[in-house]
Amino acid sequence: MKVSVVIPAAGQGRRMGGSVAKQFLDLCGEPVLIRTLRVFLDHPLISRAVLAVSPGTEEEVRCLLDRFRVPAERVTVTAGGKERQDSVRNGLDQLEEEWVLVHDAVRPFVTRDQITSLVEQVQIHDAAVLAVPVKDTIKEVTSSKTVAGTLERSRLWAVQTPQAFRRTLLVQAHREGKKRGIAATDDAMLVEAMGVEVRVVEGDYSNLKLTTPEDLVLAEAIWKMRSHGYDQSGTRV
Numbered sequence: 001m002k003v004s005v006v007i008p009a010a011g012q013g014r015r016m017g018g019s020v021a022k023q024f025l026d027l028c029g030e031p032v033l034i035r036t037l038r039v040f041l042d043h044p045l046i047s048r049a050v051l052a053v054s055p056g057t058e059e060e061v062r063c064l065l066d067r068f069r070v071p072a073e074r075v076t077v078t079a080g081g082k083e084r085q086d087s088v089r090n091g092l093d094q095l096e097e098e099w100v101l102v103h104d105a106v107r108p109f110v111t112r113d114q115i116t117s118l119v120e121q122v123q124i125h126d127a128a129v130l131a132v133p134v135k136d137t138i139k140e141v142t143s144s145k146t147v148a149g150t151l152e153r154s155r156l157w158a159v160q161t162p163q164a165f166r167r168t169l170l171v172q173a174h175r176e177g178k179k180r181g182i183a184a185t186d187d188a189m190l191v192e193a194m195g196v197e198v199r200v201v202e203g204d205y206s207n208l209k210l211t212t213p214e215d216l217v218l219a220e221a222i223w224k225m226r227s228h229g230y231d232q233s234g235t236r237v
């Protein structure tokens, strides 16, 4: 069974601020991107990874992989695009494996078991995403900042990555989404638009997407917690 991963890593990190794109920031001694990449390359089910990076930085990223001794023969570096959706589509063009995972470069805390669960589920359902139940009450708000309504929290999940798909399905979903002008914030949205059911696999809240500065503080705490042998619930593993 062949499974590959596309890692969109071409973002600018505008919400994070600073001069260095957040995927290249140091996380306890290694760049975020390297830490994320290692989880997949160390997984027995993952054959290879495609990194979609800012156009023109491909060689710089290859040097970074070399510096951190990432096995280059299992990583293809390609140009990303204007939006995350474009970067993923470009990454997909480099693949031929039957199954594909898509995972944000800035989510370094995905676990081996979560990847295994997604691979198991995608082979049954063709599409599967990692998600956690929402903890806050979510309201729809008008442009004039008044509440338009409150969503039923018991039905709301915060979807993360990895998101796993039969590759041909995701390629078709991206093609149709582009044709229809769908601006998708995740890949599952494009598959849903085709009327295909997407399976939800429960993850955990430590699978943080580094987005704003306070996430860096959380990331360091999560890394240290895991390095000292504790899982996300604080239980010694």
Ligand SMILES: Nc1ccn([C@@H]2O[C@H](COP(=O)(O)OP(=O)(O)OP(=O)(O)O)[C@@H](O)[C@H]2O)c(=O)n1
Pocket: 007, 008, 009, 010, 011, 012, 013, 014, 015, 016, 023, 052, 080, 081, 082, 083, 084, 085, 087, 088, 104, 105, 106, 209, 210, 211
């Ligand atoms: N054109 C883009 C935009 C985003 N990404 C990647 O998609 C992931 C999730 O995107 P996000 O957290 O929004 O990253 P940025 O777009 O960099 O953040 P911002 O919106 O704050 O600029 C990140 O790994 C980012 O590098 C990408 O590959 N190509």
Ligand SMILES: C[C@](O)(CO)[C@H](O)COP(=O)(O)O
Pocket: 084, 104, 158, 159, 160, 161, 185, 186, 187, 209, 211
């Ligand atoms: C794909 C994603 O991580 C799922 O939660 C999220 O939609 C990415 O959003 P971003 O604005 O591109 O970070």
